[in-house]
Amino acid sequence: MVGGRARGTGVRVPLAFTGVQVPEELHYTAEHEWVAPSGQTVRVGITDYAQDALGDVVYVDLPAVGVEVAAGGVLGEVESTKSVSEIYAPVAGTVVAVNEALSTAPEQVNGDPYGSGWLCELAPAEPDALQSLLDAAAYRRLVDS
Amino acid sequence: MSVRAALPAVVGAPGGRASSAPLLGGDTEPTLFELSRPGRRAWQLPTTGVPALAIEDLVPAPYRRDAPPPLAEVSERDLVAHFTRLSHRQFSVDLGAYPLGSCTMKYNPKVCDAVAALPGLAAVHPAAPARLVQGWLALLVELEETLCAVTGMAAATLQPAAGAAGELTGLLMMRAWHQAQGRQRRTVVIPDSAHGTNPASVTLGGYETVTVPTDPSGGVDLAALRRVLDEDVAGIMLTNPNTLGLFERDIEAVAGAVHDVGGLLYYDGANLNAIMGVVRPGDMGFDIVHLNLHKTFATPHGGGGPGAGPLAVTAGLAPFLPGPRPVRTAGSPGNAPGSADSPGKAGDPGSVRYGWEQPERSIGRVHSWHGNALVLARALTYTLVHGADGLRQVAQLAVLNANWLRARLAGLFDVPFDRPCMHECVVSAAGLRREHGLRASDVAKALLDEGFHAPTVAFPLIVDDALMFEPTETESVQTLEALAQACERIVAEAGTPGGPERIGHAPVRTPVRRVDEARAARHLIPVADGVSETSSPPTG
Numbered sequence: 001m002v003g004g005r006a007r008g009t010g011v012r013v014p015l016a017f018t019g020v021q022v023p024e025e026l027h028y029t030a031e032h033e034w035v036a037p038s039g040q041t042v043r044v045g046i047t048d049y050a051q052d053a054l055g056d057v058v059y060v061d062l063p064a065v066g067v068e069v070a071a072g073g074v075l076g077e078v079e080s081t082k083s084v085s086e087i088y089a090p091v092a093g094t095v096v097a098v099n100e101a102l103s104t105a106p107e108q109v110n111g112d113p114y115g116s117g118w119l120c121e122l123a124p125a126e127p128d129a130l131q132s133l134l135d136a137a138a139y140r141r142l143v144d145s
Numbered sequence: 146m147s148v149r150a151a152l153p154a155v156v157g158a159p160g161g162r163a164s165s166a167p168l169l170g171g172d173t174e175p176t177l178f179e180l181s182r183p184g185r186r187a188w189q190l191p192t193t194g195v196p197a198l199a200i201e202d203l204v205p206a207p208y209r210r211d212a213p214p215p216l217a218e219v220s221e222r223d224l225v226a227h228f229t230r231l232s233h234r235q236f237s238v239d240l241g242a243y244p245l246g247s248c249t250m251k252y253n254p255k256v257c258d259a260v261a262a263l264p265g266l267a268a269v270h271p272a273a274p275a276r277l278v279q280g281w282l283a284l285l286v287e288l289e290e291t292l293c294a295v296t297g298m299a300a301a302t303l304q305p306a307a308g309a310a311g312e313l314t315g316l317l318m319m320r321a322w323h324q325a326q327g328r329q330r331r332t333v334v335i336p337d338s339a340h341g342t343n344p345a346s347v348t349l350g351g352y353e354t355v356t357v358p359t360d361p362s363g364g365v366d367l368a369a370l371r372r373v374l375d376e377d378v379a380g381i382m383l384t385n386p387n388t389l390g391l392f393e394r395d396i397e398a399v400a401g402a403v404h405d406v407g408g409l410l411y412y413d414g415a416n417l418n419a420i421m422g423v424v425r426p427g428d429m430g431f432d433i434v435h436l437n438l439h440k441t442f443a444t445p446h447g448g449g450g451p452g453a454g455p456l457a458v459t460a461g462l463a464p465f466l467p468g469p470r471p472v473r474t475a476g477s478p479g480n481a482p483g484s485a486d487s488p489g490k491a492g493d494p495g496s497v498r499y500g501w502e503q504p505e506r507s508i509g510r511v512h513s514w515h516g517n518a519l520v521l522a523r524a525l526t527y528t529l530v531h532g533a534d535g536l537r538q539v540a541q542l543a544v545l546n547a548n549w550l551r552a553r554l555a556g557l558f559d560v561p562f563d564r565p566c567m568h569e570c571v572v573s574a575a576g577l578r579r580e581h582g583l584r585a586s587d588v589a590k591a592l593l594d595e596g597f598h599a600p601t602v603a604f605p606l607i608v609d610d611a612l613m614f615e616p617t618e619t620e621s622v623q624t625l626e627a628l629a630q631a632c633e634r635i636v637a638e639a640g641t642p643g644g645p646e647r648i649g650h651a652p653v654r655t656p657v658r659r660v661d662e663a664r665a666a667r668h669l670i671p672v673a674d675g676v677s678e679t680s681s682p683p684t685g
Binding site: 053055056058059079081082083106107 | 584586602603604606609662663666667
């Protein structure tokens, strides 16, 4: 999730917007995606900050179930009225489910990014892959910096 | 049957519109298909001595349509009324300031249209033999030479139809050049500030995109570039000044690093208008350059085009250019240096002859005939009217205007990179978003109510809520001041009670008010065969 911004490039535009939701129990990536463990699989979506920065989401291109991706590989795209941004795999794994409802109601990514606006589920290749991701405090620092 | 009783059958179903009746406020203009009635015509073909042949005798059955295409059938009167009404509701460069950043919506001088309308240029058939179109060929050769002089390149093609077509042509030439060196490369490097057409052209050209980030000063991150450069890199695509409106100060180091791994430098000419006559891409180390004639050389633009995206290259790449190319086959023009060595009589234009030539290892045609030729005629006129000094002044004034505007807007919006800009300035509306919940697009729409075309919004992507203003050299300082004052009014309005709400509903003074862009993109309405059901003529 590029989120329409350069990462770590010292762009001096203030990036922080008060009031974005960063739930404590989730894991995060610097690309503004969230990861929620659920048994043997993880659910992936974009953060409240990302959906706010992108603006109205009009189309979500999701991977096929069964596709294997490397960490950082492209899972799909989120298209808003402003831009098209790639969705990166937060961990290596196999796609086991995608949120089919987004094909007719992409606005759920804006309305409920941590709930009905989820993107897909992965079976991680490495059991402890989530350890490399950001926790809520670290992600909050990232978007407040 | 009374006239009134026959009305429905003749005039059409209730709500159907087929007239040049006036359009009142709030009415939407009907489409040509809604205006269509069977048998109406806006054209008449001249009579000819050539006998008519049956289509069955000319085109084999598998290639014939089963039925004529469902085109709109309208009278000339209704057609003219339709487009005149639309033009009254439209914003154009002829109507007012159009600071749409990156697009270079400068005023198009009318003298260029006058030249392109000359019958000797406009009424020539593209298949005419070279001996009958020597003037046209001279025009094309002179334009190629002028563009090479401006870019510092050795040879050019005028075929590509627009900037992106020039990009694809350049990438295909890049591929052909690498193959001729006996190597296959897979990737092309592009900065994260690039025009969206760059990665699209890379993909279409059969390469993969590798992105390099922007450094804190707004240029290519040189260290990051060096990390991604390897023997797989076919080249890099850059625009300089870049899309932040900033000059790439490390361009020579970038060129050296890319050439060191055997890659080529592609110059996206979208921003050439900032440096024309001052510095040349060829001197910066670029190998391939496209030019957007509809930007820098003020030919018609966008829906009013067509565009033209000539491509200029170094001598090493010239054999790969699309062909055939217009060339001088005998003699030389009197004003060309070194003319004394040429076979023709120096100084005698009558001795110069032109023809067509296929480059030795040409990648082939990229446009039918000779490109968008009348656009090329306009561009040459533009260069001749300005002269070399005038072209340099165009660039200098474009940069001056952008910096003037940047200084005026600095207190209103965040300015992400605090250094002089080139031909356009990028500011951020993120402050308005934090304080009032407004986005860059709200400011842009409020500017429509102020009588200005909107600036570019949400681009470049690396600036939050970007507003990108490109005033161009053709706007006066009075117009720039009016634009700055309009921005001041909008920012002041945002801080008043109910202000954000009002701005959020702008525009209210335009023929079409705020459209729901998200809904339009989410809910497409397919129409069978390009005909909506309301256009069906009455039957029975």
